[in-house]
Amino acid sequence: MDETLARKLRILADAAKYDASCASSGAPRRKAGADGLGSTTGAGICHAYTPDGRCVSLLKILLTNYCLFDCAYCVNRRSSNVARARFSVEEVVTLTVEFYKRNYIEGLFLSSGIIRSPDYTMETLTRVARKLRREHGFRGYIHLKSIPAASPWLIEEAGLYADRLSVNLELPTEASLIRLAPEKDGAAIEEAMGQIGERIVQAREERRRFSPAGQSTQVIVGADATTDEAMIRKSALLYGTYGLKRVYYSAFSPIPDASAALPPQAPPLRREHRLYQADWLIRYYEFSPDDVAGAAEGGMLALDIDPKLAWALKNRHRFPVDVNRADREMLLRVPGLGARAVDAIVKARRHGRLRLDDVARLTSGLKRARPFLIAEDFRPTTLTDRLDLRAKLAEPAEQLSLF
C-alpha cells in the first residue's frame, strides 16, 4: 500500500469514527460464487475491538471529508480546520477487497461529506457499491449512508446494491437541527426514511433485493437539551413509522477542532448506555415508551441503576413474581432475567416446578433477580419492601473517569 493511500486512509477513517451505526448483521445468508469473494452469515462478525471497546466489523470510512455542510457537532463541517482528503472510487474498492481477503473485515461502511451536491455525492457512493458487486462479485456486507437531500431515484439504485441504508437524524428535534445543522432538513431526512422503509417492505414481499438488512439511524446524545424521554419517544416513533432496524445513540464526543457553538466536554457515556438499555426494553422486552418514561425522573433516566430496575423499584406492588406461574410478559419485567432466560424458564417449568438453584442455572443475573421472584423453595422475605434496595443494587453513578 503506498503512502498516499495510507495517508488518505488515516484521515478518512478518523473522519468516519464518530458514526456508531456500523453493525454487519441482518443480511440474508450468502456464499461466495465460484470466482467471487465474500459471504454474509446473518449475525455479523466483529473482527477486532479497539481500546474504546467498540467493535471493528466493517471498513468504516468516508469517501471524502470535504463538506459543504456546517453542522456544529461534526468534525468535518466546512468551517473546521481538519486535514482533508478524498478517495477515488477505485481506491475504496481496492481497500475493501484487499482487507476482506485477509479476513480483517465483514465489508464496507461508506459515508461521505457532501461535495458539489447531494446527488453527485450519492451517485459516487453508489458507484463504489456497484463496482464491488458487479466487477468483483463481492458478496460481503455493504452499508451505504444515504444522503437525505439526494434525489429519490438515487436512493432507489443504492438499495439494489447495499445490505443496509441509513440516514442519520443526528439531532432529535427540528429546533436543534435548525440551530446546529443549518443545511440539514428534518423533513427531507424523514422523507428519505419513509421511502427506504416502504421499499424495504415491498422488496421483501416481492423477494427482491432492496437494503435487505433494513435501515438504521443515529442520534447524538448530549449535543442539545433533548431529554432521555423525548429521545426514547422519538425512537419509538421511528421504529413504528419507518420500520427502522436500529436507532444508534452516540454520546457527543469532543472532536479535534471543535465549534464554538458546543462547549466541549467528556462524552456522556453512561447516559448513552442507559438509552441503549431503554431502547432494548422497548424492542425486546415489551416495554412501552410510557413505561420507560415512568422509570425516569423529570424525563431523564437514572445513571446509577438500569431502566428495568428503575421501573421495578417504582412498581414494587407488581413483585415478587412467581417463576412457576407468572406469564412471560411479567417475567420479562424481572430485573436480572434476560429474554433468553425467560424463554428457558417457560420451557423448563412445563417439566417440573423450578427451585431457586434451577433458576440459577438458567440465568447469570440471579443476584439481581432474587429480591423480585418466588421459586418453589424460595420467597424474598420482605426484600421487595426494603427502602435500601436501590442502594444495594446500584452502581456508582459518576461518569467513568478517563484519566
Next chain:
Amino acid sequence: MEEAPRPQNPLPSAGEGGGLLGRGIRAAGLAPGADLAGFRAAARRLIAAGVSPDDIVWQTEAASLFAAAPIPADGSPLHLPRAVADLIPMVVPHRDPERYGLLYALIWRVSRGERALMEVASDPLVHRLHRMRKAIGRDLHKMHAFLRFRRTPGEGPERFVAWFEPDHHILEAAAPFFVDRFRALNWSILTPEGSAHWDGALRFGPPGRREDVPEGDRFEAGWRDYYESTFNPARLNLDAMRAEMPRKYWRNMPETAAIPALVRAAGARARAMIEREPTMPAKRDPVRAVARMAQDEPETLEALNAIIARSEPPVPGATQAVLGEGPVGARIAFVGEQPGDQEDRQGRPFVGPAGQLLSRALEEAGIDRREAYLTNAVKHFKFSLRGRRRIHEKPTAGEVSHDRWWLERELGFVGPKLVVALGATAVLALTGRQIPITRARGPADFHKAFEGFVTVHPSYLLRLPDEARDVAYRAFVDDLRRARAMAA
C-alpha cells in the same frame, strides 16, 4: 442420529475395546480431537447393547490397550430428538475429556424415556452441555473473527496463509465458513493440532508452525493505520475491549501491537480536545457553492431524460430506457404501463401492436397523437425468454415505485391539463394504490396538479376475443372522446 457427511478425518478411529477394566466396565476408545464418527458408532453399539453410562470409560487418547480397528457401524441408527442431534456435533470438539461421557449420558436418558430432556435447561447435565456448546460456539466465532491471512509473496495466483490457536478441536468445524467466504482464493489455515488447505477442494493435514506463515504483507501496515484511526480516545474502555477480545488472541493479530501506545496517549489526546479553544475557520464561507448545492434537481425535461437514459433498469435485460414523447406543454398526457418488445428495440413509446391500436383510437376520438404527451409508468422493458421470443412481463408494485419519482417530475415538466391513466399499472404509479379499472374508469382525482382520467390499456383490447373486442374498443374510443373534452 442423522448420518452427517463424515468429515475428512486423517486419523482412523480407534477401536472400541471389550477389555475389562473392572466388573462390567467397558472402555470406548476414540481418536484424539473431535471424533464425531467414532463417537456416533460407539454410542449406537453401546445403546443397542444397553450399556449404562456408569459402565463405560471413554478414552480419547488412542489407547494402547486396544487394537486400532474401525468400528463397524452395526448399531442401528438412533432416533434422537432434533435438539439432541444438533447438540452432539457442537460438543464433540470440546477439549473436556468428559465430553463423550456426558453426551452418552444424555443419549441414554433420552432413549430411556426422557424425550423432552433438552427442554429442561435447568437440569444439571443439560446445563453443563449447554455451557460446553456455548464455549464451542464462542471458539468458532472467535476463529472466524480473529484469524488473519497473510499473502505469500511472489507473482502467480494469490495464496493466503494464517496461523491460529483455537481453544478446542474446532478446525474441521470452522473450515466451511472460510470455504464459503474465500472460495475463489487459495488458502491454508495452520494450527498446532492440524491444518486445512483450500485450492478448490478442502484437505486437512498435519499440524503447522507459526513460522510457516509468510513475513509481512503489503496491507498489514495499512490495516494497523486503520485500526488506530478508528479508535476514539475520548471513549477509552479497556474492560469492554478485553471482554470481547481476550489477550490470548492478541499475539496472532497484527493490529493489537498498536494497543499499548493508543491507551497511553488516550488521556492526553482527549484532554487536549476538550481544552483546546475553538479555532477560527481558515476557509471562507463558500456561499456560492452552498447555494448551488440546493439546486441539484434536474431543471428541464431534457436533464431528467438524461438521468433516466443512463439509469440502471431495476431488473436487468432491457436494451435501453424508453423516454416519454411529445411536446412540453401538451394539454393531455397518456401514461401506459411499460415498454414492450418493439418499444425496447426502437426506443420510443407506443410503437408496438398496442401502440398502433392506441394511435387508431386517438385518431377516431379526434386527438392528434403528435400534440399529446405519451409515456410509461415504468421506463424499461421486462421480459422472460421463450425460445428466442421476449415475452412481456408485468411490472411489480416495487418496480412501479422504483420509477414513480421520474414520472412525477416528468409530468411536472410537461404540465398537462389532464392525465389519462391507461390501465391499472398507470393508476398505481399515479396514486400509489391498486384500484381495479372497472371501478375507477372515467374522471378521477389523483390529488395532483392536473385532472385525472382512467381507462383501459390498449393491450387489454388485443387480448379479447373478436366480438368482445369491438364493443370494448368502441367504449375505449368513447373514453378518449370524453378525455379530449375534459382537456379542451
